[in-house]
Amino acid sequence: MTATPLAPEQVHALGPAAQGVAGDAASPEAVKKLSRQIAGSGLKTQKKAVERLRAALAAIRSKDFALGAQRALEALALNEKNGVAWHVLAICQEKAGNLAQAIQAYEAALQLLPNETDIAHDLGRLAQQLGYLDIAEKLLLKYLNANPGHIEATNNLACVLRDQKRYGDAVETLRGLIALETGSPILWxxxxxxxxxxxxxxxxxxxxxxxxxxxxxxxxxxxxxxxxxxxxxxxxxxxxxxxxxxxxxxxxxxxxxxxxxxxxxxxxxxxxxxxxxxxxxxxxxxxPDAMRVAIDAPRWRPEDEDIRGRRLMVVGEQGIADEMLFGTCLTDLVDAVGADGQVFIAVEKRLVEMFQRTFPTAVVGAHRAVKLEGRITRYVPFVDDLEPKLDAWVPMASLMAIYRSTIQSFPDRRGYLKVDPVRLKRWKAELEALGSGIKVGLHWKSLVLDGARQRYFSSFDRWEPVLTTPGAIMVNLQCGDVSDDLAMAEAAGVRIWTPPINLKDDLEDVAALSLALDVVIGPGIAGVNLAAAVGANTWMTTAPDDWHFLGTDVYPFYPHVRFFRRASYDWSDAILQIREALDQVVLAGNVRS
Missing domain, CATH: 1.25.40.10 (Tetratricopeptide repeat domain)
Structure with a gap:
């Protein structure tokens, strides 16, 4: 489990995750079992190590996990091949929230004690939490082979299968045990x-x-x-x-x-x-997916420091949709810093030119991200040799609490990012060449459909009422491999034009094309946020619990967006409403809101 470069599409706004994984490596039962293991290994030559481990268990019982880790490390200093000490260290690190260190310690313990299935269970549970699902499945199966019918392990295996979207397997894994353990709240x-x-x-x-x-x-x-x-x-x-x-x-x-x-x-x-x-x-x-920032400067906190005249770095975070969404505050920040200061903006590399065009007095560059042991660290290499140094940095989304403290503080404007005028002119000509009819750009899914995220997106076939709108020419804006979807549409006689660009990487062209289209439709993914951010006529399908409405009946971040809010997760009504709206604008010959 080593460091790997992080593709931008892997980093998306965090949301509440379903909680199902069961088990506590530091439970009283687990600590008693470890105590017995330590007593069983109490050779004279290991007396000092045993004392340290007993002290570590006492610290675990009192929930002082930092002290427990220290005592376990002291035992390992005496004998680095002590598998029980690695297990105790792993538990302390996990309970302290040091997940990267915990998983390394569990791996070391399992290597030294390969027949200790409790370690496999603990490591499997943590691997599931960090997203290492294949590893988690193997470890949990190892434990269940030795302990068939174990409620917590069976439950955790079902969670892994669920997260792999193997829903039928997850249900079957639970069904048999629920029939025997009807009173288990964990399984229900x-x-x-x-x-x-x-x-x-x-x-x-x-x-x-x-x-x-x-x-x-x-x-x-x-x-x-x-x-x-x-x-x-x-x-x-x-x-x-x-x-x-x-x-x-x-x-x-x-x-x-x-x-x-x-x-x-x-x-x-x-x-x-x-x-x-x-x-x-x-x-x-x-x-695990929380962003860490590697910048040689303190975090700016407005209650402690007036930013006027200072050199401040703003770091974009999560996915590119979030950078466009929270970037709506950057004008306020540039004004607050003033002409005597300097704002630096780190965004995803595909957005650099657009943000620089929009904020000409700022210095815009690309950040980089690495995922190390399940954690994201973001770097901003374009300021490594900066002189004078930065005074402070701030995460982009943290600007919301400062500059958007009320609904009235959200500006009533049609987008804020500026497209390349040369590209815009080109795409207007390209669309004109497609013939008469309103030009409709369509997105329908995210590149990341892990777990519960998939319920926020519809399958392509459900869009048939929109795709078959008379008087409309459909334009594919969906990035990723959608060849099967497009082949399905073609077989049904639906004309969908795909522009000759890389829809994932050529965001300057996607932005200009979006503005040139009569309307862009889709869920609140990056491409639809891009359309809204540049002021394109944007129709967004939204979830019933989308927090971006902020308790209003508008979309404050992009007040010009027309939204189609779904009831629960049923797409039928929303898609039919979009079709009706398209019929109306085709009839009127003017889609602009």
Whole structure:
């Protein structure tokens, strides 16, 4: 599990994740078992190591995991081949939220004690959390081969299968054990997460309710019930559930994810800037995908320092859609720094020219990201040799709490990013050559469809009512391999024109083309955000619990966007509404809003 370059599409806005994984490596039962293992290895030559490990277990019992790790390291200094010491160290690091160090220690323990299946279970659970699903599956199967019918391990295997989108396998894994263990809230909860991932929230809700009826204090089930209640329209109930679940979180990771859900619910209810301030949890080191920034400068906090006349770096974060969304605050920041200061902006490399064109007094460059042991570290190499040095840096999304403290502080404007005028002229001519009819650009899915994300996107065949709109010429803006979808459309007699560019990488052309089109339609992915950010006529399909509305009936980040909000995760009505709207503009001959 080594460092790997991180493709930009792998980094997306964090959202609440279903909680199903069971087990606590530091439970009283686990600590007792470790204590027995330590006693069994108490040779005279290992006396000092045994003392250190017993002290480490005492620290675990008192939840002082930093001290526990220190004592385990002291034992390893005496004997680096002590597998139990590596296991104890791994537990302490995991409970402290040091997941990269924890996984290395678990691997070392398992290598030294290959027949200790408890280590395989602990490592498999952590590997699932970090997204190493193939590894997690193998480790959990290893444990279950030695401990068939184990509730926690079976449950965790079902979570891995769910995250691999093997929903049928996940259900079958749970079904047999639930028949034997009908009173297990853990299994009912995880069954609910499988249904939730598939978008069947009403059924999932019944399973979460069953888990809570068996154990009213089961924090995971209460948190998952919140994630089901929100898209079903009960945002206040969801917030109450999350806040009730938070004290029962079993790890720093669970605490952080619950705080993330709370932040989004606050924003959904229009409680700003409270929601934006709570959204700082996205940077919590307990979240494996949280961004870390490697910059030789302090973090800017406006309550501590006036930024006027200073040299400030803004670092884009998460996905490129988020950089365009939160970039709506950059004008405010440039004005606040003033002519005597300097703003530096680090964005995804495909956006550099566009942001530089839009903010000519700033210095814009590309950031780079590396994923190391499940954690994202972002670098800004274009300021490595900067003189004088930066005074401070700030994550881009953190500007929201500063400059968008009320709905009224969102500017009423049609986009803010500036396209290349030469490209715009070219694409207008290209579209004109396609013939008469309104030109409709279409997106329909994300490049990242892990877990619950897929319920936010529709299959291509459901778009047939839109694709067959008389008087409309469809233009493919969907990046990635969509050859099967386009072949399906062609076989049905639908004309879809694909522009001769790389729709993933040539964002300058995609932006200009989007502005040249009569309308761009799709879910809130990067390409649709790009269209909205440059002021294109944008129609967005949105989830019922999309927090970006901030408790209003408009889309404050892009107030000119026309949105089609789905009921729950049923796409049928929204797509039919889009078709009706297209028929109207074809009839009127003018799509511009």
């Amino acid at each position: 909860n995880t069954l609910g997460t499988v249904l939730s991932d598939q978008g069947d929230l009403a059924t999932a809700l019944t399973f979460f309710e069953e888990a809570l009826s068996l154990d009213p204090g089961f924090a995971k089930a209460r948190y998952n019930r919140a994630n089901a209640r929100s898209p079903l329209g009960d945002t206040d109930g969801a917030l109450a559930d999350v806040e009730a679940a938070m004290p029962g979180a079993e790890s720093p990771y669970e605490t952080a994810m619950m705080r993330m859900a709370r932040a989004m619910l606050l924003m959904s209810l229009g409680r700003i800037p409270e929601g934006f301030e709570a959204y700082e949890v996205r940077l919590d080191r307990s979240i």
